[in-house]
Amino acid sequence: MSLAASSSIASAAAAPPSIGRRLLLERLTGLGFAMPAFVLLMLTILLPLAVLLVLSLSNYEFGGVDMDWVGLANYQKALADPVIRRSLWNTLLYVAIVVPGGVLGALLIAVLVHRRSRTRSLYEVAYFLPVTSTLIAMATVWQFLLHPTLGPVNGVLKWLGVGSIAFLSEPSTALATLAVIGVWQLLGFNMILFLAGLTAIPRDLYEAADIDGCSGGLDRFLTITWPLLGPTTMFVLVTTMITAFKVFDTVAVMTRGGPVGSTEVLLYNVYLEGFQYFHTGYAAALTFIFLAFILVFSAVQTFALDKKVHY
Amino acid sequence: MATVALSSIAKSFGSTRVLGGVDLDIADGEFLTLVGPSGCGKSTLIRIIAGLEHQDAGGVAIGGAPVDHLRPHERRVAMVFQSYALYPHMTVRANIGLPLTMSRLRLWQRLPLLRLLSAQRRRVMRYIDADVAAVAGQLQLDHLLDRKPAQLSGGQRQRVALGRAMVRSPEVFLMDEPLSNLDAKLRVHMRTELAELHKRLGATFIYVTHDQVEAMTMSDRVAMMDAGSILQLGAPSELYERPASLKVAQFIGSPAINLLPATVGSSGRIELFGRPLALSAPLAQGQAVTLGVRCEALSLLHGDSAGPGRAWFSARLRRKENLGSEYILHFDLAGRDAAGVTMRASPAVAAGVNEAAEVTLGFDEAACHVFDADGARVEPRSPGGATGSVVPLRAWP
Known part of the structure; x- marks a missing residue:
């Protein structure tokens, strides 16, 4: 900018600069300011995406010296592959459990915790702990807790007379169990976001509601809390959904996609194809499909909710 | 319509005593x-009258019946908040109508x-909408019913808050x-507008303000409070003309009352700056x-206007404040260890006083x-009262 400024001063001293010249200088200055951010964006996001796109159109294998263009063959193969279809279905199922559980559960906890005065920070810490702890380490704990013979959860079930359930090794329960763990891990973070939203609601609105006869818990929630939490809810909803789509670590550590593929999810397949089988081109195509899903879901949620949310 | 009676209301927040036994009877x-x-x-x-806070001791009765056990909306009161507390996500129509939807619809x-x-x-x-429209008409809000509070000016929001209070026809505002x-x-x-609204509705209004002008201009009676108790209760003119304490005198009136230090001399006679009054x-x-x-x-005193029953002292003009129809003159007391005084003067009188000129000010004792x-x-x-002897002031310099 100093360059542009000094040159404009210099030209002003010599002769009155034409308006066109001044505009050009202004534009160049503006571009100069935008350049660093643009370069970073290129290097860190757009360029890798372009490389990914190129790879997805090839049959490149990791470590290979040459590759051939295959056009959209990778995509065709992926959409026809029953394993990928199953993992897509599993991912959607996982998202369908984690999003409502993680959002509504966190909202409920936030509303309950918000009213506590002395114990509030205690609850906050307790619910936030899963966020701070590494999931790989906690997965070991979960594995122990849910163990069919040694785990205390099954101990309680047996004592209740339900009988033991092999949560992680039974195809019918494995994905749901992982989803519950996913909810558990998300609750704390979402709760903090909701608490921030609750704190921002002016107290006198509740007092006015009290005087207007809107004093029952449900009425207060539906009339004031819920509408005014709109922006927070939308943010939590979208981020939770993206996080849920990205489920990988619990699958990789606890079930490795099993039993019989019942917990294979999209990202786990990307990992298998890319890092185990070294089908880099195919994995790139899967990643693009994955990104497309996230984009579509986020966009739909944002546009559908944006009109209903009061800012 | 309703009376409001407060009997020895006390309230503390933690160790801070906010109200120390307030008694107050407010007529219908x-x-x-x-x-x-x-x-x-x-x-x-x-807030205690509204039921938003609970008193530590004492009782509130509205219309002769104790309401201490009742929730805010059961007390048949309406409240207008300083921040208006309008529901930001609702239209004006829904804001005003909320008290009615709450009372007329089941959960x-x-x-x-x-x-x-x-x-x-x-x-x-449909009935609620009709009632809301009626209230909105009274407050000239008809054309704003579909707006949200953020789209309104401060005065319009104020009127919406009033409308929300009026729509239930409460007995106490x-x-x-x-x-x-x-x-x-x-x-x-x-x-x-508020004073006219009060006249039109005939309801009991309890109004909190720190602005003594509002208190003086609208009220039937004013209760001046300080440190958790009522210092004086009376008609505005009573507080102005016969303040019960120095604090009331200082608070009521604008510009503030002039305070002059004096002492009690022999035989109880008051001496101002060493001169007996x-x-x-x-x-x-x-x-x-x-x-x-x-x-x-x-x-302003001139040589001939001093006389019995008039006190005087000398002062020096510091500043003139032009209010158009009149002037406020600020004087320093010449050579005295006391705060300055202010005087109301007509433009003609003000024109005759020069800055830094020493003048003599007097007042009727x-x-x-x-x-x-x-x-x-x-x-x-x-x-001429109990003491009987009138000593003519004759110490003119």
Whole structure:
């Protein structure tokens, strides 16, 4: 900018600069300011995406010296592959459990915790702990807790007379169990976001509601809390959904996609194809499909909710 | 319509005592203002009447019946908040109508989805809309009913808050500094509107403000509060003309009352700057007292206007304030260890005073208020009264 400024001063001293010249200088200055951010964006996001796109159109294998263009063959193969279809279905199922559980559960906890005065920070810490702890380490704990013979959860079930359930090794329960763990891990973070939203609601609105006869818990929630939490809810909803789509670590550590593929999810397949089988081109195509899903879901949620949310 | 009776209301927040046993009887249809500096407990008192806070001791009765066990909406009161507390996500129509939807619809008729099943709901909502329209018409809000609060000006929001209070036709209106977020011009306008609204509705108004002008201009009676108790309760003119204590005198009136330090001389006669006045007070000799003189009671003295019953002192003009129709003159007391005084003067009088010129100011002794060292009002014995002997002031320099 100093360059542009000094040159404009210099030209002003010599002769009155034409308006066109001044505009050009202004534009160049503006571009100069935008350049660093643009370069970073290129290097860190757009360029890798372009490389990914190129790879997805090839049959490149990791470590290979040459590759051939295959056009959209990778995509065709992926959409026809029953394993990928199953993992897509599993991912959607996982998202369908984690999003409502993680959002509504966190909202409920936030509303309950918000009213506590002395114990509030205690609850906050307790619910936030899963966020701070590494999931790989906690997965070991979960594995122990849910163990069919040694785990205390099954101990309680047996004592209740339900009988033991092999949560992680039974195809019918494995994905749901992982989803519950996913909810558990998300609750704390979402709760903090909701608490921030609750704190921002002016107290006198509740007092006015009290005087207007809107004093029952449900009425207060539906009339004031819920509408005014709109922006927070939308943010939590979208981020939770993206996080849920990205489920990988619990699958990789606890079930490795099993039993019989019942917990294979999209990202786990990307990992298998890319890092185990070294089908880099195919994995790139899967990643693009994955990104497309996230984009579509986020966009739909944002546009559908944006009109209903009061800012 | 309803009376409001408070009996020895006490309230503490932690170890801080906010209200120390307040008794107050408010007549049906009265406009009573609680006025006082911030932190005096006036807002807490009105919130206790509303039921938003609970008193530690004492009782509230509305219309003769105790309401201490009732929730805010069961007390048949309406409240206007300083921040207006409008629901930001609702239209003006929904804001004003909310108290009615709450009272006229059952819970399930208010729930999302479920309410679609109710045929009765539509009929009730039509009645509510009609009532809202009636209130909106009274407040000139008809054309704003579909807007949201963020799209309204400060004065319009204020009227929506009033509308929400009026729509239930409550017996008692509680107003917690409702005008303090408005600009000066609008505030003056709304004062008139509120006073007219009170007259039209005939309801009991309890109004909290820290602005003594609002208290003086709108109220039937004013309760001046300080440090959790009522210092004086009476008509605005009573507080102005016979303040019960130094604090009341200082708070009520604009510009503030002039305070002059004086002492009690021999035989109880009050001495101002060493000169005995005709006034005497039933206090011990040597005691310090404060004389309160309103700025309109002061006048410029010329040689011939001093006389019996008129006190005087010399002062030096510091500044003239032009208010258009009149001037406020600020004087320093020449060579005295006391705060300056202010005087109200006509433009003609003000023109005759030059800056830094020393003048003599005088006041009618009967028009001054005497306060003892604790700030309590002392009734002076006026000249020709109990003391009997009138000493003509003849110390003209």
